[in-house]
Amino acid sequence: MTEKQPYPSLDSQSLDIRELEKKLDQLIEQYNSVKHENESLKSKQHDWLKEKAALVEKTTLARNRVEAMISRLKTMGQG
Secondary structure, three states, rough: OOOOOOOHHHHHHHHHHHHHHHHHHHHHHHHHHHHHHHHHHHHHHHHHHHHHHHHHHHHHHHHHHHHHHHHHHHHHHOO
């Protein structure tokens, strides 16, 4: 009968450490990937907000011009 050793062998420990290192490397890689994606999404959001502001401004200007034209047409119709 062989007795079980109370502590894992050095080979077993080095395998465990290598597995942990591999998993840690994978986590770091995933973190960097998600971080990059997040930065990209924030940049796109910023661009879309700028575009939205520009479109709102153009819409407001167009509405004001149309309202001014309607007002002039009503004035011309009354005269």
